[in-house]
Every structure is written in C-alpha cells, then in structure tokens.
Amino acid sequence: MAGSNEVNLNESKMVVPLNTWVLISNFKLAYNLLRRPDGTFNRHLAEFLDRKVPANAKPVDGVFSFDVVLDRSTGLYIRIYRLAHGEEPQLNIADLEKPVTAEVVPVIVFFHGGSFAHSSANSAIYDALCRRLVGICKAVVVSVNYRRAPENRYPCAYDDGWAALKWVSSRSWLQSKDSKVHIYLAGDSSGGNIVHHVAFRAVESDIEVLGNILLNPMFGGLERTESETRLDGKYFVTTRDRDWYWRAYLPEGEDRDHPACNPFGPKGKSLEGIKFPKSLVVVASLDLIQDWQLAYAKGLEKAGQVVKLLYLEQATVGFYLLPNNNHFYTVMDEINNFVCSDC
Amino acid sequence: MSPYESATSAGSSSGSSSAYSSTKPADIDGLLAGAGYKVRSSDLRHVAQRLERLETAMVNSPVELSQLASSDTVHYNPSDIGSWVDSLLSEFNHTPSLPSDLPDLPGIVVGPGISPTVINEADATWMDHDAPQQQQQSAQSLGIPPNQLTVVTAMEEDSGIRLVHLLMTCAESVQRGEFSLAGSLIDDMQSLLRRVNTTCGIGKVAGYFIDALSRRIFTPQASGLFGGSGSASAYENELLYHHFYEACPYLKFAHFTANQAILEAFDGHDCVHVIDFNLMHGLQWPALIQALALRPGGPPLLRLTGIGPPSPDGRDSLREIGLRLAELARSVNVRFAFRGVAAQRLEDVKPWMLQVNSKEAVAVNSILQLHRLLGSDPNRSPPIEIVLGWIRQLNPKIMTVIEHEANHNQPGFMDRFTESLYYYSTMFDSLEACTLQPEKALAEIYIQREICNVVSCEGSARLERHEPLAKWRSRLGQAGFRPLHLGSNAFKQASMLLTLFSAEGYCVEENEGCLTLGWHSRPLISASAWQAVPDANSPLGIVNHHHNNHNAL
Numbered sequence: 001m002a003g004s005n006e007v008n009l010n011e012s013k014m015v016v017p018l019n020t021w022v023l024i025s026n027f028k029l030a031y032n033l034l035r036r037p038d039g040t041f042n043r044h045l046a047e048f049l050d051r052k053v054p055a056n057a058k059p060v061d062g063v064f065s066f067d068v069v070l071d072r073s074t075g076l077y078i079r080i081y082r083l084a085h086g087e088e089p090q091l092n093i094a095d096l097e098k099p100v101t102a103e104v105v106p107v108i109v110f111f112h113g114g115s116f117a118h119s120s121a122n123s124a125i126y127d128a129l130c131r132r133l134v135g136i137c138k139a140v141v142v143s144v145n146y147r148r149a150p151e152n153r154y155p156c157a158y159d160d161g162w163a164a165l166k167w168v169s170s171r172s173w174l175q176s177k178d179s180k181v182h183i184y185l186a187g188d189s190s191g192g193n194i195v196h197h198v199a200f201r202a203v204e205s206d207i208e209v210l211g212n213i214l215l216n217p218m219f220g221g222l223e224r225t226e227s228e229t230r231l232d233g234k235y236f237v238t239t240r241d242r243d244w245y246w247r248a249y250l251p252e253g254e255d256r257d258h259p260a261c262n263p264f265g266p267k268g269k270s271l272e273g274i275k276f277p278k279s280l281v282v283v284a285s286l287d288l289i290q291d292w293q294l295a296y297a298k299g300l301e302k303a304g305q306v307v308k309l310l311y312l313e314q315a316t317v318g319f320y321l322l323p324n325n326n327h328f329y330t331v332m333d334e335i336n337n338f339v340c341s342d343c
Numbered sequence: 344m345s346p347y348e349s350a351t352s353a354g355s356s357s358g359s360s361s362a363y364s365s366t367k368p369a370d371i372d373g374l375l376a377g378a379g380y381k382v383r384s385s386d387l388r389h390v391a392q393r394l395e396r397l398e399t400a401m402v403n404s405p406v407e408l409s410q411l412a413s414s415d416t417v418h419y420n421p422s423d424i425g426s427w428v429d430s431l432l433s434e435f436n437h438t439p440s441l442p443s444d445l446p447d448l449p450g451i452v453v454g455p456g457i458s459p460t461v462i463n464e465a466d467a468t469w470m471d472h473d474a475p476q477q478q479q480q481s482a483q484s485l486g487i488p489p490n491q492l493t494v495v496t497a498m499e500e501d502s503g504i505r506l507v508h509l510l511m512t513c514a515e516s517v518q519r520g521e522f523s524l525a526g527s528l529i530d531d532m533q534s535l536l537r538r539v540n541t542t543c544g545i546g547k548v549a550g551y552f553i554d555a556l557s558r559r560i561f562t563p564q565a566s567g568l569f570g571g572s573g574s575a576s577a578y579e580n581e582l583l584y585h586h587f588y589e590a591c592p593y594l595k596f597a598h599f600t601a602n603q604a605i606l607e608a609f610d611g612h613d614c615v616h617v618i619d620f621n622l623m624h625g626l627q628w629p630a631l632i633q634a635l636a637l638r639p640g641g642p643p644l645l646r647l648t649g650i651g652p653p654s655p656d657g658r659d660s661l662r663e664i665g666l667r668l669a670e671l672a673r674s675v676n677v678r679f680a681f682r683g684v685a686a687q688r689l690e691d692v693k694p695w696m697l698q699v700n701s702k703e704a705v706a707v708n709s710i711l712q713l714h715r716l717l718g719s720d721p722n723r724s725p726p727i728e729i730v731l732g733w734i735r736q737l738n739p740k741i742m743t744v745i746e747h748e749a750n751h752n753q754p755g756f757m758d759r760f761t762e763s764l765y766y767y768s769t770m771f772d773s774l775e776a777c778t779l780q781p782e783k784a785l786a787e788i789y790i791q792r793e794i795c796n797v798v799s800c801e802g803s804a805r806l807e808r809h810e811p812l813a814k815w816r817s818r819l820g821q822a823g824f825r826p827l828h829l830g831s832n833a834f835k836q837a838s839m840l841l842t843l844f845s846a847e848g849y850c851v852e853e854n855e856g857c858l859t860l861g862w863h864s865r866p867l868i869s870a871s872a873w874q875a876v877p878d879a880n881s882p883l884g885i886v887n888h889h890h891n892n893h894n895a896l
Contacts, residue, residue: 009395009398013391018387018388018391019372019374019375019382019384019387021391022375022382022387022390022391022394022424023375023378023380025391025394025395025398026380026394026424026428028398029394029397029398029401029428029431030421032401032408032412033408033411033412034412036409036412037409042412044831044834044835044838044839045412045418045831045835047834047838047850047851047852047853048418048421048831048834048835048853049418049421049831049853051378051379051380051421051422052379052852052864053379054864054865054866055864055865057765067863067864067865069848069863072847072848073847074847075847075848075863077863077864079864092507092508092511092761093507093511093761093764093765094504094507094508094511097504120864121864122864123379124377124378124379125378125379128377128378145864321378322374322375322378323374324374
C-alpha cells in the first residue's frame with residue numbers, strides 16, 4: 001500500500017538480523033521522543049533511557065576498564081580499556097596505569113556516535129564496542145565522554161577531543177618501546193566527524209596521529225544528495241532527523257555548509273600539502289548520508305592524502321554495534337590491520 | 344560462582360565482552376543483554392511487531408507524539424524493551440484521535456506499577472566497578488600556576504602511586520597475617536604522607552586508610568570504637584549524619600527518591616503508616632508531610648514510627664523529633680501520630696512494637712540500614728532473614744531501600760580493602776566540591792568512621808557490610824519481594840535537585856527500575872522500591888500476618 005502515512009519497515013527488516021533490528025528501531029523510536037521540534041532536547045529522558053555500564057577494573061574476557069576525569073567543570077572524562085595480562089584476578093589500583101609492555105601498542109582514542117546529541121562513553125553499546133576493539137586489535141582504547149549538543153554546540157566536542165588527545169599523548173605509561181605513544185583516532189557517526197576535526201587540529205601541533213578510522217562518519221551539506229532522497233526513512237534514518245542534529249550542533253544561524261559539517265565544501269579548508277594521517281573510511285551502502293561520506297573520502301584522495309575506502313554492501317547504520325554479521329568482522333579485521341601495520 | 348563465565352543463551356551467540364555478566368537466565372538474547380536490554384530470544388519477533396506498531400502510531404498521530412514526549416508521560420524500566428514499548432502504545436490508546444485501523448491492544452496498565460516480566464529473577468550480577476585514583480586534581484586544587492602544573496603533577500603522581508602501592512601491599516600482608524611487615528609498611532606510609540599534600544586528593548584518602556589499617560593491626564580490640572553498639576554516642580552519630588546530609592547530596596537524593604515513591608504508593612489511601620528504620624533527626628519527613636498536605640483530595644492520617652537507638656542520658660531524642668514533626672504536621676493540617684521505637688539494633692525490633700493495623704497502607708523506609716544486618720552468627724538465624732521476614736508479613740504497600748552501591752562485604756580482606764579504597768576515593772573527591780564548613784569537615788569524619796568500620800572491624804563489630812544493587816535484588820527477590828520500578832519522573836526530579844544543590848559531576852542513572860546517584864561515572868548510592876510478593880499458599884493471595892500484630896487491635 002502506498003499511503004503517505006504508511007510506514008514501510010519491511011525493507012530494513014530484510015537486511016539486518018532480528019536482534020539488531022530491535023536494537024536500532026528501539027533507538028530510533030526513543031530518539032523521536034527526545035528531539036523536540038523547537039530544537040531543544042529532552043536530556044533528562046535521554047539519560048533515563050540510555051543503558052549505561054560502570055567501568056570495571058576486574059577483567060572481563062581479558063579486558064578491564066577505568067575512568068579518568070580530565071576536566072571536572074565540564075564533566076569531561078575518558079574511559080580507558082586495556083588488556084589484562086597474566087592470571088591476576090585482582091587488579092591493583094597501581095596496575096591501572098602500569099606501562100604497556102609490548103614492542104608496539106596502538107592506542108586508539110575513540111569517539112562514540114550519537115549524532116552529537118546521544119550516548120556517552122559509558123553507554124552499554126559503546127562500552128561493548130570498545131571492549132571488542134581491545135580484544136581484536138590488542139590495543140589500548142580510550143573512549144572520550146565529550147560534551148553533547150544541543151547544550152554544547154560546535155566546537156565543544158572537538159575541544160574535548162583535543163584535550164583527550166593531548167592527555168593521551170603525554171602519558172609515559174602509554175608509550176611503546178620507541179618512547180612514543182602510537183595514537184590512532186577512531187569514531188562512528190558523529191565520532192567519525194570528530195576524528196577528522198581533531199586530526200586536523202593535531203596537524204599544527206607536535207602530536208602525531210598515526211591514522212584515522214571513520215565508521216559511518218557524520219558529514220553533510222546544504223545540498224540534498226541522491227542517496228539522501230533515495231534512502232530517506234528506509235533504513236532507520238531520515239533526512240529530517242539528520243537536519244535536526246546539525247541544527248543542534250552547528251552554531252546558531254549556520255547552515256550545513258559550515259566546515260564542521262562539510263569539510264570539503266565551499267567553506268572547508270584545503271588539506272593539500274599537509275601531513276594528515278592516513279584514513280580508513282567505512283561507508284554502509286544503506287546509510288542515507290553515504291554520498292557525503294564518499295565525497296569525504298574523495299576529498300582526501302584529491303588532496304593527496306592516504307585513504308582506504310571500505311564500502312559495505314547491504315550494511316545499515318549501526319551494523320558494528322552487534323557482532324552478528326559479516327560486516328562487523330570485516331571491519332574489525334580492517335581496523336586491526338590498519339593499526340597494526342607498523343607493529 | 345564465577346561471575347565471568349560465558350553463558351550461551353538459547354539461539355544467540357554470547358560474543359558479548361561487555362561488563363555485563365553473562366550469568367543471565369536462559370533464552371535472554373545475549374547480544375542485546377550486552378547492550379543493556381532484556382529481551383527473550385523467543386520474544387524478539389513479538390517485540391519487533393510492537394515496535395512497528397508504535398512507529399505506525401507515532402507517524403499517524405504527531406500531536407499525540409508530542410504529548411508522549413512531554414514530561415507527563417512516565418517511563419519505567421527501559422531495559423525491558425517489550426514493556427516499555429507497550430506502555431507507550433497504551434498512551435496512544437488513551438488519546439481520543441486514534442486511527443480506526445489500529446488493532447486492539449492488550450490491557451497493559453501504565454504505572455506506578457510493576458513490570459510484569461521482571462519478577463524474582465536471579466539476575467545477572469552487576470559486576471564490581473572501580474574508579475581510579477584521581478591524581479590530577481590534587482595538583483589543580485593546590486592553586487599552582489599552569490606552567491608549573493606538570494612538574495607538580497608528576498611529583499604528586501609518583502608519591503600518590505607509591506602510597507597506593509604501599510597501601511595495597513600492607514593490606515595484602517594483613518590478609519596473610521604478616522603483621523610485623525604490615526606494621527613497618529605503616530611506618531613507611533606515614534613518612535611518605537609527610538611529603539604529600541594531605542588536605543585533598545590521594546593524600547587525604549590515603550591518610551584515612553592508613554589510619555584504619557593501623558587500628559586493625561595495632562589496636563584491634565579498640566576497633567569497637569567504630570563498631571556498633573555503645574561506641575560513639577547516638578548524639579554524635581546523629582550530628583555527623585546531619586552534616587553529611589548537608590555537605591553532599593547523597594542523603595537528600597535518598598530521601599527525595601524514597602518520598603516520591605512512598606507518595607505514589609499512598610495514593611488513594613486515607614490511613615498511612617511510615618516505618619522509618621533510622622529516624623536520626625527525621626530529616627526525611629517534613630517534605631513528605633508537606634507533600635501529603637498538598638495532595639489532591641486532602642491528606643491522609645499519617646502515622647510515623649521512628650526506630651532509633653536508646654538515648655543513654657535520659658533524653659528521649661526519638662520523642663523530641665516526633666514532637667517537632669507533629670508540630671509541623673499540625674501547621675499544615677495533616678493528622679499525625681508519632682511513635683518512637685528504641686532499639687540498639689534493628690534485629691531487636693519485633694513487629695508487634697510497630698502496632699501496624701490492617702486498615703492502613705504501610706511504607707517501610709530503610710536508608711542505609713539493611714546492610715547492617717548482614718553479619719551472621721552461626722548460632723542464630725541471620726538477622727537479615729528475620730527482619731525481611733517480618734517486613735514481608737506486614738505486607739507493606741512499599742518498601743524503600745537505599746544502600747551504598749559498593750561491594751564491601753566480600754569475605755577476602757584484600758577485596759574489601761581495594762573496593763573501599765576506590766569507593767571512598769570517589770566519595771571524597773565529590774566532597775571536594777563542598778565549601779560549607781563545618782559541614783564538610785564533619786561529613787569527612789562521618790565517612791572516615793565508615794572506612795574504619797569496613798577496614799578495621801570484623802565479626803559483629805563490622806556493621807558496614809555494603810553490597811551492590813545486584814546482590815540486593817537477588818537477596819530481596821529470594822526473600823519474597825518484587826521490585827516496584829522508579830520511573831522517569833523521579834529520575835528527572837532527582838536530576839533537577841542535583842542541579843539546584845550540587846556541583847557539576849554528580850549524576851543520576853537509571854538501572855532496571857532503580858535509581859543511582861554517583862560522582863562522574865561511578866554510582867555511589869542506590870535507591871530502589873519493593874513490594875511483597877503475595878503468598879501463594881494463602882487463599883486470597885494475602886500474606887498471612889503474624890498473629891501478634893493483629894490480635895493487639
């Protein structure tokens with residue numbers, strides 16, 4: 001039937017496993033309740049609904065975690081995930097920041113997704129994802145609890161990312177045998193966007209970022225692209241909600257060609273000739289903003305930067321949240337190779 | 344039981360490596376559990392259908408959607424996707440303009456109620472969580488100019504780490520019985536303390552733990568000082584408690600959340616009876632009295648029974664508090680009766696002392712009291728079972744339980760020591776934000792006494808046997824109670840209370856129907872509400888009351 005009020009959810013159900021469909025649909029509906037038409041956000045309800053988990057210094061499946069507050073006034077904290085070594089059932093507080101022992105240990109600074117407004121470093125879905133990353137890449141993962149929109153607009157998320165990057169690069173206990181911290185930036189959705197902008201800020205500094213990993217990164221622009229029209233509302237996401245999140249994050253009065261949203265757009269800064277990290281860009285073919293993500297990868301390429309594009313057929317947003325599909329494993333493998341290429 | 348065993352649940356892989364334990368009931372989808380949601384694999388399809396239906400309803404009724412999104416709708420237990428979706432669907436059912444093709448919905452009633460699917464499960468235990476030492480802020484609070492900051496931080500960090508190392512080594516030697524080694528470590532730590540800032544941060548917390556260890560090693564017989572009966576006077580305890588109440592929001596949160604739940608439970612009842620397991624200065628009750636006074640339809644007759652230790656000096660402090668509350672009640676036209684029950688220990692209280700009558704709605708209020716009943720004497724039945732038993736027989740409308748969100752009752756000393764070091768470091772850190780004196784100083788003494796009890800006392804003297812929410816859920820479930828979920832309005836109001844009264848950094852979280860208050864991402868105190876499961880043996884499903892209670896009336 002083709003009524004305008006008819007909601008056709010059949011397409012999304014055919015391409016994801018049932019539990020993934022339930023998970024992402026649940027988010028979708030909850031988020032619909034949280035976004036108010038006037039641009040405000042029901043933060044109390046959001047925090048009530050968000051499933052959170054505490055840090056856990058006792059290893060679970062070989063991984064333990066602990067939180068460090070970086071800035072009390074803004075609530076900026078990071079959650080650090082590490083591999084437990086040996087058979088210690090009991091971790092000492094002093095063990096938390098014990099120096100890493102392998103020859104080369106990748107340190108992945110991770111920015112969770114949520115379109116700049118949702119989720120936290122202690123959200124269960126992201127805690128689980130970070131733990132999986134540690135296990136697969138044998139890395140240290142540092143998840144950043146950045147400030148969210150609309151209460152905190154651009155550039156707060158980038159400022160917090162930058163603060164975390166500085167902290168990580170100055171930890172002696174995170175240094176590999178060459179006395180350097182091997183840093184990679186990673187993030188999904190808005191986190192992917194943050195990766196780009198923090199890496200850009202790092203270029204001018206003496207902090208070296210070895211690589212960027214962008215999972216379904218959140219980019220956009222004023223123009224309405226073909227994929228946005230074609231896929232609007234079909235796979236959990238609508239252009240209306242994308243527009244709402246940009247309005248919530250960008251400074252008041254700015255449009256989607258603002259460089260935060262559209263780094264290769266008319267107001268973007270050129271990346272030509274600068275020492276930008278190599279990038280791994282993962283794009284899901286059923287993500288309605290893929291045209292922007294593909295344009296981003298192209299933009300990097302044109303500026304002479306090293307980029308690997310991973311285009312996943314029949315993948316939707318959030319495919320990486322549950323390890324129940326091939327795309328998850330493909331991407332984890334790629335990320336592993338990406339951060340271990342110099343191990 | 345090894346809490347970290349990987350369990351495979353029917354029909355789904357348990358590839359979850361999250362901090363959620365995998366010891367969950369069979370058939371719960373393991374991957375969704377790792378994401379914080381409880382859905383049976385066998386229910387997935389049904390839940391998916393409900394989600395579809397909800398989406399259709401939301402799309403078709405945008406006006407109702409905005410009402411649904413407003414503050415009037417109360418949400419309960421988001422972990423249970425099925426019942427959350429159903430409760431929203433029933434909200435749509437209540438609104439007049441429904442599309443005619445919406446099928447009949449089952450008669451799910453929206454709260455203040457009980458999620459029908461969450462009963463008596465031996466739940467996944469919430470694993471121990473630990474917060475790190477926050478060594479950075481000790482330098483920051485020294486007010487050192489930024490360019491010198493990194494140098495001092497490095498020094499502080501080194502000494503801080505050394506202190507922690509020594510503390511752990513000392514605790515380990517205590518556990519092993521190597522007391523001479525432990526003693527010399529105490530000396531080392533005390534000299535290290537002289538080189539570290541002890542007014543805040545790791546230095547301050549370490550000082551208290553060194554003191555507690557030192558008492559355990561050198562003067563165990565005097566540890567009774569921080570143990571139960573006859574120790575510090577009741578007057579001192581009340582004073583310290585009151586200042587702890589003022590200095591930080593933990594007790595305010597406890598009172599506020601419990602009162603909200605009690606108010607809701609008393610809805611529609613004309614005779615209500617609150618039993619307070621630890622009256623102290625009765626700080627919790629003015630707010631409830633005032634809220635009852637403003638109740639639409641008028642206030643009920645309120646009885647308050649306050650339990651507290653006997654006053655040694657002939658004062659009847661319970662009665663004094665009761666009189667003050669009675670005056671307040673009179674001033675707002677609430678019919679009020681107070682009864683004080685003096686008991687040194689909660690397990691000495693017998694239900695007949697409470698004089699509950701069958702016509703009143705009863706609320707049992709326990710703020711940081713139940714854990715004190717966990718000490719066990721092999722010669723007697725466990726006090727916790729006795730007390731929970733008679734509470735159940737009272738069949739209260741609600742039992743509000745506030746407890747420390749901490750695991751300080753493990754059998755191994757090292758485990759308790761480590762846990763409490765993390766826990767109290769976080770609590771002290773949160774207290775740094777307080778500027779009120781002498782509230783802050785006295786609050787610190789209050790906390791210090793808890794630390795001493797956890798670390799230096801054993802046996803019946805060790806009263807501070809904190810257990811985390813997951814353990815309480817299991818314990819209360821087994822004792823015949825089921826959870827009453829605290830909803831999003833309590834959550835919202837608690838969050839707003841925090842912004843009014845406290846510094847940045849406190850956070851309220853929802854945890855399967857319970858609320859926790861913590862500092863940054865570490866929950867420190869939990870609030871939950873409970874009701875007795877009806878006794879299956881009784882013909883009317885009514886719990887049999889102890890004959891002592893009712894023959895007295």
